[in-house]
Structures are given as structure tokens and as C-alpha cells.
Amino acid sequence: MTASTPTLTAWDHAKFAGVMCQTLTTLLTSVLTAGFRGESGASSYKRHVIYQTFRTFTRTNTTKQAQAAAGTSIDAYNAFVTKNGLKAEVVDLANNTRGAWLGDKSADTIILWLHGGGYALPLGVGHLQLIHELMLAGRSKDRNVSCFFLEYDLAPEGVYPRQLTQAAAALQYLTTTAGIPPSRIILAGDSAGGNLSLGLLSHLLHPHPSIAPVSLATPLKGVVLVSPWVTFDQSAAAMKANAYKDLLDGLVLKRWSDAFMGEAAVDNYNTPLAAGGEWWKGLPVGEVLVLAGTDEVFVGDVGAFVGHLKVHNGNKMEVVVAKGEAHDMPVLDYLLGFAPGEQTQAFHKWVLERA
Known part of the structure; x- marks a missing residue:
């Protein structure tokens, strides 16, 4: 079935009020103490306040509460296109899945975006605004770019490998039903969407035993990995060193990854870091293009994964690790009201140079 929003009980609403009280308390405390954060805190006063408040909010609420508040990915998409006076086009795909177009499917370059959110949260305004700004910048340079956003099932209702099945259906739709050559498609994903993008690339290389293969006539134009979630293990040094510099919380990551995995075992499709260099030949x-920030908890794992990927693909890779930036900044710059940072600018530049 297509994505739906959980229904909250009266008790759920009461507990959510408690979440908001704790979050407001953290906000006020952070405003007073952020000036004393030291080197262990975020790179600016504003970032420290926002990140600490975000960590409290995600840690204290439940996935059910968060999903009910956020709505579905298609809800977010419809609200965005209505607000911006854009054409809406929602597509029914195979496997009871939907996707949505932002821009013209006849564009020279099509981005297939697999959104982040820990496999627990839907597409958000940050994703949509990032792509909308890219499209506007492209028009000023005579570069025609559009995007197809996949709405995949969120955990815990959808567990691995359900989302990979849906990602494969989205790519199959683009190349077969929509008739778009792979050479015009850029696969892109942020955070959990980066995990899913790598799972899809693994499926193209080594078809998953429970998912129908996808055959490409030619290689994809490219892939963009924004702070990809390459392992659910939290033993990397950066998980501790950057715990108060980033907006991600280890307990929340554990909750989200457990919900996504269900009873599944670790494999190369759901844990890209587990795959060695030969897997990616x-x-x-x-x-x-791989993007990350020095201040994010994933930076060490992303670096280790890049080492694996470079074994056979180093000549076609660009890696940007932005100083002082945290997790998933190209999306969060727009969501949180920051000026476009190094990662965001690198993303726009890289795509438009290839559009």
C-alpha cells in the first residue's frame, strides 16, 4: 500500500506536549550556554543552539509522533508545489509505490532523489527547496534539470528490503516507462537516502536475491551521496568526537536503524561499508560526488567507505569534506535557514557542470 500517516491517540498527543516542553527547555538552556560550548560544540552559536534543540526533539519524541506531525512525502511535495505555483505530477509505480516530479521530465538531466530521514521521516521542504534552487540556477545558465522524488515506505511499517524494492521500481520507471536513457540520470540520496542509493547500485551490480533485476543499457550519468549512512555500527571515533557538534543523536540512530532492519541481517545492500572494494568494481x-562535513558523526565511516569505493572508481570520484559543517547540510541549509555552505555550493556546481 502507499504511504500513510499514523493516527495519534489522546495519550500520544499528551506525550507530545511533554516532548515540546522538553524541547523548549533545551532551546532556552542552549541560548544561555552556547557561548561557552568550547571546541566540543558546533561551529557557530546558532548551529549549536539549533543542533542541541534538534537532538532533544528527536530523542524525546516517538517515531509515530514524528511521522504524524510530518505527514507523508507526497503531502510535503503537494504543499511545496502549491506554495510555489509549480506543476504537480504524482506517479503510481510498481510495487504499490509512488513518486513525484519536480520539473519537466524532458529535461536534459534527471535526478532520481532518494530522501534521507533515518528511514523513519519523509521527504521534507529542505529536499524540495534544494532541488528547486538548483533548477532555478540551472535556468539562468541554460541548464535544464528536473527531479523525480521517490516516496518509499517508512519504518517500522516498511522494513528492509522493502525500500530497495521501491527504489528499483523508481529507476525501472524512469528508464522504461518514461523512456529516459540512463546517461541522463543522476542518482542522488542524502543520509538514509545515500544508504538506499548505494543499495540500489549494489543491486545493479549484484542483483538482490529477492528483488527483480534492473538492467541498464548504459551507465547512469552520475551519483551524488550526501552524508551517506554507510553503517549502523556506532563504534567509529567520530561518533563520540562529534556528538555535540552534529544534530544527530546516537540513541535516535539506533532506534531508526533497528526499525528499518527488523529481523534482517547485515549485508552489502543495507550496510555499504561492509562491502569491500571488489564489490564496487x-x-x-x-x-x-561524495559530500560530508568534518563535524558530523558519520564523517569517519564515510571516509572509510570512500576508501573502498576508490579501489576501482577513484578516477571518477570527487569528495568534498566541508570544514565546520555537520550532517546533510545541503538539505539542512534550506530547512534550517542557513546560507548555502560549501557542500551545498559543491552540489549545485557539480550537477550544473554536468547538466
Whole structure:
């Protein structure tokens, strides 16, 4: 079935009021103490206040509460296109899945975006605004870019490998039903969407035993990985060193990853870091962009994964690790009201140079 929003009980609403009280308390405390954060805190006063408040909010509420408040990915999409006076086009895909177009499907370059959110949260305004700004910038440079957003099932209702099945259906739709050559498609994903993007690339290289194969006539134009979630293990040094510099919380990551995995075992599709360099030989993409921030808890794991990917793909990779930036900044710059940072600018530049 297509995505739906959980229904909250009266008790759920009462507990959510408590969540908001704790979050407001953290906000007020952070405003007073952020000036004394030291080197262990975020790179600016504003970031420290926002990140600490966000960590409290995600840690104290439940996934059910968060999903009820956020709505579905298509809800977010419909609200965005209505607000911005854009054309809405929602598409029914195979496997009871939906996707949505932002822009014209005849564009020279099509981005297939697999959104982040820990497999627990839907597409958000940050994702949509990032792509909308990219499209506007492209028009000023005579570069025609559009995007197809996948709405995949969120955990715990949807568990691995359900989301990979849906991602494969989205790519199959683009290349077969929509008739778009792979050479015009850039696969992109942030955080959990980066995990899913890598799962899809693994499926192209080594078809998952429970998912129908997807065959490409030519390689994809490229892939963009924004702070990809490459392992659910939290033993990397950066998980501790950057715990108060980033907006992600280890307990929340554990909750989200457990919900996504269900009873499944770790494998190369759900944990890209588990795959060695040989696994990625013959990667069916023209070029690769990897983005991360020095202050994010994933930076060490992303670096280790990049080492694996470079074994056979180093000549087509660009890696940007932005100083002082935290997790998933190209999306969060727009969500949180920051000026476009190094990662966001690198993303726009990389895509438009290839559009």
C-alpha cells in the first residue's frame, strides 16, 4: 500500500506536549550556554543552539509522533508545489509505490532523489527547496534539470528490503516507462537516502536475491551521496568526537536503524561499508560526488567507505569534506535557514557542470 500517516491517540498527543516542553527547555538552556560550548560544540552559536534543540526533539519524541506531525512525502511535495505555483505530477509505480516530479521530465538531466530521514521521516521542504534552487540556477545558465522524488515506505511499517524494492521500481520507471536513457540520470540520496542509493547500485551490480533485476543499457550519468549512512555500527571515533557538534543523536540512530532492519541481517545492500572494494568494481555510473562535513558523526565511516569505493572508481570520484559543517547540510541549509555552505555550493556546481 502507499504511504500513510499514523493516527495519534489522546495519550500520544499528551506525550507530545511533554516532548515540546522538553524541547523548549533545551532551546532556552542552549541560548544561555552556547557561548561557552568550547571546541566540543558546533561551529557557530546558532548551529549549536539549533543542533542541541534538534537532538532533544528527536530523542524525546516517538517515531509515530514524528511521522504524524510530518505527514507523508507526497503531502510535503503537494504543499511545496502549491506554495510555489509549480506543476504537480504524482506517479503510481510498481510495487504499490509512488513518486513525484519536480520539473519537466524532458529535461536534459534527471535526478532520481532518494530522501534521507533515518528511514523513519519523509521527504521534507529542505529536499524540495534544494532541488528547486538548483533548477532555478540551472535556468539562468541554460541548464535544464528536473527531479523525480521517490516516496518509499517508512519504518517500522516498511522494513528492509522493502525500500530497495521501491527504489528499483523508481529507476525501472524512469528508464522504461518514461523512456529516459540512463546517461541522463543522476542518482542522488542524502543520509538514509545515500544508504538506499548505494543499495540500489549494489543491486545493479549484484542483483538482490529477492528483488527483480534492473538492467541498464548504459551507465547512469552520475551519483551524488550526501552524508551517506554507510553503517549502523556506532563504534567509529567520530561518533563520540562529534556528538555535540552534529544534530544527530546516537540513541535516535539506533532506534531508526533497528526499525528499518527488523529481523534482517547485515549485508552489502543495507550496510555499504561492509562491502569491500571488489564489490564496487564495474560501478555503472559515469561520475561520483561524495559530500560530508568534518563535524558530523558519520564523517569517519564515510571516509572509510570512500576508501573502498576508490579501489576501482577513484578516477571518477570527487569528495568534498566541508570544514565546520555537520550532517546533510545541503538539505539542512534550506530547512534550517542557513546560507548555502560549501557542500551545498559543491552540489549545485557539480550537477550544473554536468547538466
